[in-house]
Amino acid sequence: xxxxxxxxxxxxxxxxxxxxxxxxxSVQAGQIHALVGENGAGKxxxxxxxxxxxxxxxxxxxxxxxGEERRFRDINDSEALGIIIIHQELALIPLMSIAENIxxxxxxxxxxxxxxxxxxxxxxxxxxxxxxxxxxxxxITDLGVGKQQLVEIAKALSKRVRMLILDEPTASxxxxxxxxxxxxxxxxxxxxxxxxxxxxxxxxxxxxADHITVLRDGRTVDSIDCRAEPxxxxxxxxxxxxxxxxxxxxxxxxxxxxPVLEIANWSVYHPIHPERQVIKNVNFSVKRGEVVGxxxxxxxxxxxxxxxxxxxxxxxxxxxxxxxxxxxMVLPSVAAAIDAGLAYVTEDRKQLGLILAxxxxxxxxxxxxxxxxxxxxxxxxxxxxxxxxxRNRMRIRCSDxxxxxxxxxxGNQQKVVLSKWLMTDPKVLILDEPTRGxxxxxxxEIYCIINELAEAGRGVVVISSEMPxxxxxxxxxxxxxxxxxxxxxxxxEATQEKIMRAIMRNDRNYGSGVPEAAEMGGSQP
Amino acid sequence: xxxKTVSLPEERRHGSxxxxxxxxxxxxxxxxxxxxxxxxxxxxxxxxPLNLTNLVLQNSxxxxxxxxxxxxxxxxxxDLSVGSVAGFIGAVAAVLMVTYKVDYTLAxxxxxxxxxxxxxxxxxxxxYFKIPSFIVTLAGMLVFKGLALAVLQGQSLGPFPxxxxxxxxxxxxxxxxxxxxLHPTSMLIGAVLALALVYASAKSRSREQSHGIExxxxxxxxxxxxxxxxxxxxxxxxxxxxxGLPNVLVIMSALIALYGFVTRRTVIGRQIYAVGGNAKAAKxxxxxxxxxxxxxxVNMGVLAALAGLVFAARLNTATPKAGLGFELDxxxxxxxxxxxxYGGVGRVGGAVVGAMIMGVMNNGMSILGIGIDYQQVIxxxxxxxxxxxxxxxxxx
Numbered sequence: 012x013x014x015x016x017x018x019x020x021x022x023x024x025x026x027x028x029x030x031x032x033x034x035x036x037s038v039q040a041g042q043i044h045a046l047v048g049e050n051g052a053g054k055x056x057x058x059x060x061x062x063x064x065x066x067x068x069x070x071x072x073x074x075x076x077x078g079e080e081r082r083f084r085d086i087n088d089s090e091a092l093g094i095i096i097i098h099q100e101l102a103l104i105p106l107m108s109i110a111e112n113i114x115x116x117x118x119x120x121x122x123x124x125x126x127x128x129x130x131x132x133x134x135x136x137x138x139x140x141x142x143x144x145x146x147x148x149x150x151i152t153d154l155g156v157g158k159q160q161l162v163e164i165a166k167a168l169s170k171r172v173r174m175l176i177l178d179e180p181t182a183s184x185x186x187x188x189x190x191x192x193x194x195x196x197x198x199x200x201x202x203x204x205x206x207x208x209x210x211x212x213x214x215x216x217x218x219x220a221d222h223i224t225v226l227r228d229g230r231t232v233d234s235i236d237c238r239a240e241p242x243x244x245x246x247x248x249x250x251x252x253x254x255x256x257x258x259x260x261x262x263x264x265x266x267x268x269x270p271v272l273e274i275a276n277w278s279v280y281h282p283i284h285p286e287r288q289v290i291k292n293v294n295f296s297v298k299r300g301e302v303v304g305x306x307x308x309x310x311x312x313x314x315x316x317x318x319x320x321x322x323x324x325x326x327x328x329x330x331x332x333x334x335x336x337x338x339x340m341v342l343p344s345v346a347a348a349i350d351a352g353l354a355y356v357t358e359d360r361k362q363l364g365l366i367l368a369x370x371x372x373x374x375x376x377x378x379x380x381x382x383x384x385x386x387x388x389x390x391x392x393x394x395x396x397x398x399x400x401x402r403n404r405m406r407i408r409c410s411d412x413x414x415x416x417x418x419x420x421x422g423n424q425q426k427v428v429l430s431k432w433l434m435t436d437p438k439v440l441i442l443d444e445p446t447r448g449x450x451x452x453x454x455x456e457i458y459c460i461i462n463e464l465a466e467a468g469r470g471v472v473v474i475s476s477e478m479p480x481x482x483x484x485x486x487x488x489x490x491x492x493x494x495x496x497x498x499x500x501x502x503x504e505a506t507q508e509k510i511m512r513a514i515m516r517n518d519r520n521y522g523s524g525v526p527e528a529a530e531m532g533g534s535q536p
Numbered sequence: 537x538x539x540k541t542v543s544l545p546e547e548r549r550h551g552s553x554x555x556x557x558x559x560x561x562x563x564x565x566x567x568x569x570x571x572x573x574x575x576x577x578x579x580x581x582x583x584x585p586l587n588l589t590n591l592v593l594q595n596s597x598x599x600x601x602x603x604x605x606x607x608x609x610x611x612x613x614x615d616l617s618v619g620s621v622a623g624f625i626g627a628v629a630a631v632l633m634v635t636y637k638v639d640y641t642l643a644x645x646x647x648x649x650x651x652x653x654x655x656x657x658x659x660x661x662x663x664y665f666k667i668p669s670f671i672v673t674l675a676g677m678l679v680f681k682g683l684a685l686a687v688l689q690g691q692s693l694g695p696f697p698x699x700x701x702x703x704x705x706x707x708x709x710x711x712x713x714x715x716x717x718l719h720p721t722s723m724l725i726g727a728v729l730a731l732a733l734v735y736a737s738a739k740s741r742s743r744e745q746s747h748g749i750e751x752x753x754x755x756x757x758x759x760x761x762x763x764x765x766x767x768x769x770x771x772x773x774x775x776x777x778x779x780g781l782p783n784v785l786v787i788m789s790a791l792i793a794l795y796g797f798v799t800r801r802t803v804i805g806r807q808i809y810a811v812g813g814n815a816k817a818a819k820x821x822x823x824x825x826x827x828x829x830x831x832x833x834v835n836m837g838v839l840a841a842l843a844g845l846v847f848a849a850r851l852n853t854a855t856p857k858a859g860l861g862f863e864l865d866x867x868x869x870x871x872x873x874x875x876x877x878y879g880g881v882g883r884v885g886g887a888v889v890g891a892m893i894m895g896v897m898n899n900g901m902s903i904l905g906i907g908i909d910y911q912q913v914i915x916x917x918x919x920x921x922x923x924x925x926x927x928x929x930x931x932x
Contacts, residue, residue: 346822346823349821349822364817366814368881377806378821387802389802
């Protein structure tokens with residue numbers, strides 16, 4: 012059987028960072044091909060190359076579809092051939108009906124007037140095909156995420172799909188919905204539609220995939236024909252995470268003291284969907300001088316947990332006990348949390364961490380203006396001295412502290428954010444993805460700063476999706492999945508396999524007791 | 537990136553310094569150019585002492601409201617209701633003082649409090665209920681325009697007690713023997729002010745220098761100080777040769793100084809800019825963003841009330857049409873002065889210059905006899921042009 016799609020020796024780099032190297036990938040008609048790998052392994056990049064988001068010429072290598080070489084200029088070119096991608100964040104318009112969404116781009120029309128009868132007739136047909144029993148008039152916002160996913164697939168079918176790409180389609184679905192979706196994929200297989208399934212859930216992959224390709228650091232590291240050989244999860248996990256860790260992290264000798272932050276029975280609900288418990292009665296602690304990592308996949312609830320601790324800046328109906336240095340505390344606002352000695356360095360420094368239009372100096376002092384403003388009037392000399400001091404200590408590379416932070420590189424911006432929080436003199440720092448989007452050299456510097464913080468007797472919590480990073484810098488690693496801690500390893504004993512296994516093992520039970528809930532943020536009643 | 541403070545040749549440092557500061561002074565230079573233009577085409581009428589005094593009196597309430605509007609715009613909001621609020625407060629003042637014969641000090645304070653309450657009411661919906669300020673204040677604009685009509689029962693009400701009129705039409709008392717037409721007290725105040733300004737900037741420069749901070753080149757500093765001092769002296773000379781400093785100019789100057797200080801040097805000022813620059817980041821830095829937004833609206837209400845009182849005192853009567861369209865001039869002044877519609881950017885000095893540009897153009901075109909129709913066309917184009925230049929500068 013010849014392949015319907017073949018991608019040969021595809022390479023792609025972004026500003027010097029190699030995202031894909033010589034990737035070979037092929038899908039046959041009527042095949043479900045699973046693509047697995049860690050966050051940042053290059054799965055999405057590969058799919059963007061395939062769908063024409065990255066146009067021909069911006070990558071190396073060739074794409075052959077139906078035996079012909081294809082050079083897609085944009086996503087319309089690939090869609091014309093029936094290559095349809097369904098993204099993790101659904102691209103539906105919440106306040107429009109199912110029918111309007113399905114036929115958003117090319118509605119059947121006569122003389123430019125939309126033919127409503129035809130729209131309804133075809134919508135009903137498509138909905139029957141995907142097994143969704145809803146009226147075409149139903150608004151998207153009234154559907155759960157599982158059903159929305161099916162609408163997306165119906166939309167893809169309306170474009171005469173031949174190759175369906177699903178990016179983490181079951182990430183936000185409960186078990187029943189996930190099963191229904193996978194069944195649907197299997198019927199497509201019988202109709203000769205090729206599917207590419209990107210997923211972290213190995214049990215699902217094992218259930219439906221005909222072929223599995225593992226990506227790591229932009230390379231194809233394993234390729235398994237599921238019909239010829241048994242699927243071993245251990246083998247997949249090893250391929251996903253195996254890599255050399257030597258010399259990427261500074262030496263570290265920890266002196267660990269008394270517990271500084273203790274959390275007991277902490278529970279948080281979703282602010283928009285109040286019936287959804289996002290953090291499920293968790294316990295957690297950090298000691299003086301300790302670096303604790305929180306591992307987990309995106310959406311595991313790590314950021315939500317951290318922000319709910321930090322002056323209840325996320326979530327609703329928060330309950331539980333928070334003790335700082337043994338004293339029970341209630342922190343109703345960010346200001347109270349800062350005063351108590353907590354600091355939270357956000358994962359999204361551009362949106363939530365910095366005021367990009369302001370200079371380095373103003374950003375550094377923003378959370379501790381009291382220190383430079385006796386009697387509420389800012390002493391600009393003192394402010395300048397403190398800001399320059401942090402600039403030297405953290406080696407922030409900027410022309411001077413009056414430079415706009417928006418002009419700095421990611422690593423230097425992160426150092427500005429760290430300076431801001433160090434200035435508040437915190438007892439506990441929570442760093443959320445502290446090295447996201449930062450080059451290797453700057454990462455090393457950030458790790459050194461983390462070590463120094465711990466050596467100064469502060470408690471440090473590092474949330475990261477990069478497991479090697481956690482293994483390299485943490486004294487202890489807690490694994491979070493679906494709003495609860497599902498594993499804990501001392502730094503010396505942890506391995507990527509153990510962490511992955513803790514997550515995967517738990518994913519199998521995913522869905523028990525989780526109500527189906529619409530996750531479309533911002534959809535209003 | 538190289539350290540540019542280290543060893544640039546002197547000339548290049550001057551060049552880059554002037555370039556960096558051109559944007560800050562760009563609007564001021566436009567104002568000077570516009571004034572010179574009208575001075576020439578009106579044959580010198582623009583800067584005649586009488587006309588200059590009138591110019592100040594005519595624009596004082598716009599400047600006063602622009603100070604509040606700047607803070608509102610910096611936090612990323614807008615207030616469309618200020619004209620109606622000013623008109624409504626004028627009406628309330630007239631009812632209190634003319635109909636009920638309330639003491640003017642008491643009435644004055646009561647009016648400011650009503651203004652604060654109006655600001656609080658609108659700010660509450662914007663800050664805590666997250667209703668877009670455009671909608672809240674559009675509603676407020678209709679409400680207070682209507683209430684002004686209702687309070688006055690559609691009639692004009694006046695005249696005000698003479699002491700109250702002094703708020704707008706009065707001049708500072710003359711304490712020294714007069715010298716011809718020149719009012720020496722006013723001239724003295726101007727001279728002291730000019731000296732104080734030069735002294736303060738020299739002191740701040742030497743203080744920065746002693747801490748090793750890079751300061752503007754000496755020649756530039758000297759030139760700037762001389763120009764500033766001369767401008768202040770010349771301006772007071774002109775004003776003093778008519779009837780001296782108007783009371784309202786004193787109030788206005790004090791407010792400009794106060795708001796300039798608050799925005800540049802205080803914690804609350806810094807926090808207001810942070811909220812406008814990135815509200816989420818500000819909130820996660822412990823800033824009480826809602827309270828600050830609320831505060832800027834309360835402040836706007838008080839200043840709109842003050843402007844309403846000044847306007848009523850100037851007309852010596854409260855009319856249902858008072859305040860009509862003021863909000864547009866006030867908002868235009870802020871944007872011409874370089875404030876960003878997205879929040880986080882804007883200076884008090886800019887808003888004042890913006891208000892003066894609008895004022896000079898109104899005045900100059902009236903002297904030239906240009907009809908109200910084309911005046912509006914020209915003002916609209918100037919607003920668009922000023923903002924275009926600003927956007928272009930930021931993209932570069």
